[in-house]
Amino acid sequence: xxxxxxxxxxxxxxxxxEYRCGICGxxxxxxxxxxxxxxxxxxxxxxxxxxxxxxxxxxxxxxVEPHWTLQRALQFSLGLTGTxxxxxxxxxxxxxxxxxxxxxxxxxxxxxxCEGKTVxxxxxxxxxxxxxxxxxxxxxxxxxxxGYCTPGFLVSAKALMDKNPNPTEDECRRALAGxxxxxxxxxxxxxxxxxxxxxxxxxx
Amino acid sequence: xxxxxxxxxxxxxxxxxxxxxxxGKLSYALATGVAKFGxxxxxxxxxxxxxLRSPYAHARVARVDTSAARAVPGxxxxxxxxxxxxxxxxSFGEMFGAQRPYLDNLADQEGAExxxxxxxxxxxxxxxxxxxxxxxxxxxxxxxxxxxxxxPDAPVIRPQVRETxxxxxxxxxxxxxxxxxxxxxxxxxxxxxxEAGFKAADHIIEYDLYTPAFAxxxxxxxxxxxxxxxxxxxxxxxxxxxxGAVREKHSISFMYGMPPEKTVQEGLFMxxxxxxxxxxxxxxxxxxxxxxxxxxxxxxxxxxxxxDFIMNQRYAYMKVGFTKNGLITAMDDFSVADGGVWGxxxxxxxxxxxxxxxxTLKCKNVRQFMExxxxxxxxxxxxxxxxxxxxxxVTIAIHLIAEKLDMDPIDVxxxxxxxxxxxxxxxxxHSFEACVETGRKMMNWDWHRAGARKLPDGRYHxxxxxxxxxxxxxxxxxxxxxxxxxxxxxxPTQGPLFGVYSIECNAxxxxxxxxxxxxDVCIDFDYRENFVTFGGGSDGTTASAWVAKECxxxxxxxxxxxxxxxxxxxxxxxxxxxxxxxxxPPPPGPFKGLKPEDLDLAGGRVVLKADHSVGAPLTSAVPxxxxxxxxxxxxxxxxVTGSMGKILDTMNTAYCEVAVDTETGEVEILRxxxxxxxxxxxxxxxLESQIDQVMYFxxxxxxxxxxxxxPRTGVRLNTNMFDYKKPGMLDVPPVEKDFLETRAGNAxxxxxxxxxxxxxxxxxxxxxxxxxxxxxDPPATPDKVLKALGKA
Ligand code: FES
Ligand code: FES
Numbered sequence: 001x002x003x004x005x006x007x008x009x010x011x012x013x014x015x016x017x018e019y020r021c022g023i024c025g026x027x028x029x030x031x032x033x034x035x036x037x038x039x040x041x042x043x044x045x046x047x048x049x050x051x052x053x054x055x056x057x058x059x060x061x062x063x064v065e066p067h068w069t070l071q072r073a074l075q076f077s078l079g080l081t082g083t084x085x086x087x088x089x090x091x092x093x094x095x096x097x098x099x100x101x102x103x104x105x106x107x108x109x110x111x112x113x114c115e116g117k118t119v120x121x122x123x124x125x126x127x128x129x130x131x132x133x134x135x136x137x138x139x140x141x142x143x144x145x146x147g148y149c150t151p152g153f154l155v156s157a158k159a160l161m162d163k164n165p166n167p168t169e170d171e172c173r174r175a176l177a178g179x180x181x182x183x184x185x186x187x188x189x190x191x192x193x194x195x196x197x198x199x200x201x202x203x204x
Numbered sequence: 205x206x207x208x209x210x211x212x213x214x215x216x217x218x219x220x221x222x223x224x225x226x227x228g229k230l231s232y233a234l235a236t237g238v239a240k241f242g243x244x245x246x247x248x249x250x251x252x253x254x255x256l257r258s259p260y261a262h263a264r265v266a267r268v269d270t271s272a273a274r275a276v277p278g279x280x281x282x283x284x285x286x287x288x289x290x291x292x293x294x295s296f297g298e299m300f301g302a303q304r305p306y307l308d309n310l311a312d313q314e315g316a317e318x319x320x321x322x323x324x325x326x327x328x329x330x331x332x333x334x335x336x337x338x339x340x341x342x343x344x345x346x347x348x349x350x351x352x353x354x355x356p357d358a359p360v361i362r363p364q365v366r367e368t369x370x371x372x373x374x375x376x377x378x379x380x381x382x383x384x385x386x387x388x389x390x391x392x393x394x395x396x397x398x399e400a401g402f403k404a405a406d407h408i409i410e411y412d413l414y415t416p417a418f419a420x421x422x423x424x425x426x427x428x429x430x431x432x433x434x435x436x437x438x439x440x441x442x443x444x445x446x447x448g449a450v451r452e453k454h455s456i457s458f459m460y461g462m463p464p465e466k467t468v469q470e471g472l473f474m475x476x477x478x479x480x481x482x483x484x485x486x487x488x489x490x491x492x493x494x495x496x497x498x499x500x501x502x503x504x505x506x507x508x509x510x511x512d513f514i515m516n517q518r519y520a521y522m523k524v525g526f527t528k529n530g531l532i533t534a535m536d537d538f539s540v541a542d543g544g545v546w547g548x549x550x551x552x553x554x555x556x557x558x559x560x561x562x563x564t565l566k567c568k569n570v571r572q573f574m575e576x577x578x579x580x581x582x583x584x585x586x587x588x589x590x591x592x593x594x595x596x597x598v599t600i601a602i603h604l605i606a607e608k609l610d611m612d613p614i615d616v617x618x619x620x621x622x623x624x625x626x627x628x629x630x631x632x633x634h635s636f637e638a639c640v641e642t643g644r645k646m647m648n649w650d651w652h653r654a655g656a657r658k659l660p661d662g663r664y665h666x667x668x669x670x671x672x673x674x675x676x677x678x679x680x681x682x683x684x685x686x687x688x689x690x691x692x693x694x695x696p697t698q699g700p701l702f703g704v705y706s707i708e709c710n711a712x713x714x715x716x717x718x719x720x721x722x723x724d725v726c727i728d729f730d731y732r733e734n735f736v737t738f739g740g741g742s743d744g745t746t747a748s749a750w751v752a753k754e755c756x757x758x759x760x761x762x763x764x765x766x767x768x769x770x771x772x773x774x775x776x777x778x779x780x781x782x783x784x785x786x787x788x789p790p791p792p793g794p795f796k797g798l799k800p801e802d803l804d805l806a807g808g809r810v811v812l813k814a815d816h817s818v819g820a821p822l823t824s825a826v827p828x829x830x831x832x833x834x835x836x837x838x839x840x841x842x843x844v845t846g847s848m849g850k851i852l853d854t855m856n857t858a859y860c861e862v863a864v865d866t867e868t869g870e871v872e873i874l875r876x877x878x879x880x881x882x883x884x885x886x887x888x889x890x891l892e893s894q895i896d897q898v899m900y901f902x903x904x905x906x907x908x909x910x911x912x913x914x915p916r917t918g919v920r921l922n923t924n925m926f927d928y929k930k931p932g933m934l935d936v937p938p939v940e941k942d943f944l945e946t947r948a949g950n951a952x953x954x955x956x957x958x959x960x961x962x963x964x965x966x967x968x969x970x971x972x973x974x975x976x977x978x979x980x981d982p983p984a985t986p987d988k989v990l991k992a993l994g995k996a
Contacts, residue, residue: 023278025249025320025325065328081244082237086423086924088507094423115365126236139231142889145704145897146476147234154235177934180925182423182476184897188889188932 242448415437
């Protein structure tokens with residue numbers, strides 16, 4: 001599964017090759033043409049912008065509208081499904097990504113403010129063999145039921161372990177305090193993280 | 205009693221069933237974010253759709269002019285309730301409420317889908333178009349306060365044709381309902397002789413009980429994406445693809461007149477829908493919109509649009525008679541329940557009356573009079589995590605009797621619980637006895653009267669106890685199919701449903717019966733398959749697992765017969781595959797001249813029963829393809845044996861300890877305890893998670909969650925996750941658990957389902973009462989605690 005993800009991921013072109021009008025759906029070969037089209041046809045609409053960032057270790061360009069959140073951009077521009085939308089207002093942590101080394105909420109981060117940033121999503125973590133023990137531990141410990149909140153928890157866990165590779169149970173709970181799970185998985189996350197941390201230390 | 209009619213129901217040796225830490229088959233997909241829920245689908249050239257939502261609690265769209273909205277650039281289609289395409293639509297999704305038109309011009313709650321649907325290039329454009337609609341609203345009187353709505357002079361909000369909904373088969377105790385009056389329909393039950401019961405009582409206590417509404421709160425906002433294709437793979441003509449309505453492929457194909465084989469739904473992931481399976485409009489409108497526009501259409505609710513009920517608001521007034529040793533002699537239950545908006549499930553009101561806790565008592569003198577008040581509060585689609593909703597009516601009675609007589613509530617419960625077979629059975633329920641013995645030890649149970657114990661930090665200690673039975677589920681017939689293909693056992697299934705590890709438990713049972721490891725059973729997820737593993741509660745759908753066991757037994761027999769047949773007929777070594785094609789056939793097992801009963805399956809091999817070291821791996825002993833099918837269900841499901849609680853086989857008990865700060869009004873749950881008997885534990889980790897989940901649900905509805913309405917406008921004020929707070933990681937207390945395995949259930953190996961039965965509405969409230977001696981209505985927020993103490 002991890003391999004498959006890495007392959008799927010590589011298939012997404014880094015550089016934009018087409019520019020789609022968000023209002024009428026017409027497709028253009030370049031940004032200037034799209035801008036011209038907006039000026040002529042949709043003069044009152046906010047123009048889309050191109051954001052260049054480093055996503056999961058690779059340079060990416062995204063065409064986004066100025067009010068789009070990063071969550072929306074990842075889903076609608078790249079088809080990534082791991083940055084989930086639950087509350088859409090910074091309460092639940094389902095949309096957590098790691099930006100420049102810090103866990104941030106993609107539903108309250110504007111995509112156009114991510115220019116030049118380094119962003120890691122759950123797909124990037126899953127594609128990195130170094131983090132396989134964490135994913136394995138999540139699966140072994142059933143740190144999920146319906147699984148909708150799980151990628152968000154996993155990204156928060158990874159952000160914790162980046163800073164603190166040897167967390168205590170209490171540190172795990174505090175680091176994940178911003179993630180909401182409806183399905184009652186709370187006690188299982190620390191178990192998974194502690195097991196993964198042990199394995200990763202042994203393997204290092 | 206266990207596994208009454210099944211094969212190996214009394215099996216003692218378990219290698220696979222009961223194993224911990226076996227990863228779910230789809231866990232990797234979930235953890236890595238690859239799993240797609242309805243909301244996640246993004247297709248090329250996809251359009252978006254939105255319903256007009258009512259800003260009023262009760263209003264009619266008298267007229268709408270869509271011309272300005274149609275002129276918004278990027279709008280692809282607009283439909284109104286008057287369009288023929290909409291008028292023809294009928295939803296067949298799972299609902300327990302009254303039928304109503306798919307979409308009309310009447311909004312009977314704030315946020316209700318009403319009158320108009322817009323399809324556009326983006327959600328933003330949909331919203332812009334909705335803003336440009338020129339709507340003439342006719343604002344109607346509303347009811348969001350049940351106690352106001354039941355008054356004779358309250359404005360009548362619903363046509364009088366709506367009478368008391370019937371739920372399930374009519375009970376002999378059910379009285380003829382009086383005709384509806386104003387907003388109120390009636391549902392009355394009377395059993396035994398209530399007057400005689402009160403006459404026989406030494407004490408009579410009366411109490412009020414309030415249960416707030418509780419949001420179903422699926423983690424993934426409901427929605428779907430649909431498109432139509434001409435793919436020849438699916439045969440001639442259009443094929444409908446619908447994602448995001450998992451488990452509802454058939455109802456949607458029916459809704460759109462499509463043959464099931466031309467309705468494709470490949471997605472597996474449903475999100476945490478704990479018995480709230482009702483189809484939202486966003487899940488079944490997209491096929492129509494995609495057909496009209498010729499493009500894929502996505503329609504997804506916002507979080508604000510997902511605040512439906514899995515528990516209706518209810519007020520109850522109780523009168524209980526009991527003897528001086530604590531035996532209940534009569535219970536008089538009058539309640540006012542929310543009937544919800546038009547089409548709401550009757551599970552939340554009438555449905556409770558026959559499935560309630562009274563059925564577990566020796567006392568048969570019970571009167572239940574219920575007023576069901578039409579309201580504009582909200583919608584309940586099916587049922588929810590709090591079934592039966594009125595369970596804690598009896599939990600409170602037991603607590604109050606204990607308080608009055610200075611008896612341990614566990615002893616009061618024991619005295620009043622009927623025996624395993626019927627309400628006339630006075631024998632002890634073995635499972636209950638085992639649970640309370642374990643629970644007492646686990647909790648160092650030492651009951652005290654209200655307000656009698658202070659903790660060293662000055663807070664008051666309170667404790668509570670409740671029991672329930674683990675219901676015998678199995679609603680319908682299950683159709684299991686197993687295949688042996690090239691030595692590998694395949695278990696095809698339609699899907700994982702709402703995410704609990706149900707199919708895994710079924711696979712574990714198959715592995716157990718076929719002498720395989722769990723990893724060796726290949727689960728084939730395919731939306732065209734029939735086998736669905738629901739029904740039977742948390743521990744992996746014990747009822748479908750019963751069917752899987754029966755099916756595995758048939759396959760086993762076929763494997764053993766085929767191994768002998770192959771041993772007798774296999775070509776001699778050195779001959780190629782059929783006519784020289786393919787690899788040479790594998791060598792058969794040493795089974796010539798034997799009978800199937802001489803053989804067994806163990807460790808992925810066909811072996812001699814008498815000597816497991818002699819045999820051959822499945823791949824070579826049985827190169828044939830073999831199938832087994834079994835359709836059925838375990839006997840004596842609760843729905844067949846009569847109302848839930850009349851038979852008591854496997855039970856569960858729960859305990860709660862709180863600390864209440866009488867200065868700040870803060871309540872801390874020190875711990876929950878669960879001593880439960882699921883009959884047989886199939887997959888411990890998923891059972892534990894399900895129990896944690898219901899305990900946190902229970903915590904939420906008793907300490908945090910409630911719907912807040914503006915009484916003047918009827919508008920709900922807290923439909924977002926800031927203001928409607930769910931418990932988080934740092935809020936939840938430890939849930940200590942101990943599982944017993946009495947094997948007394950009716951499903952696989954004597955297992956029963958469990959999770960719903962632990963969901964409670966008042967266990968924490970009772971513990972608070974035990975701490976401070978006053979009742980606080982849920983949710984017991986600090987301000988309410990202080991108010992109850994007369995301090996605010
Ligand atoms: S969706 Fe971003 S925090 Fe909830
Ligand atoms: S596993 Fe369902 S929301 Fe967390």
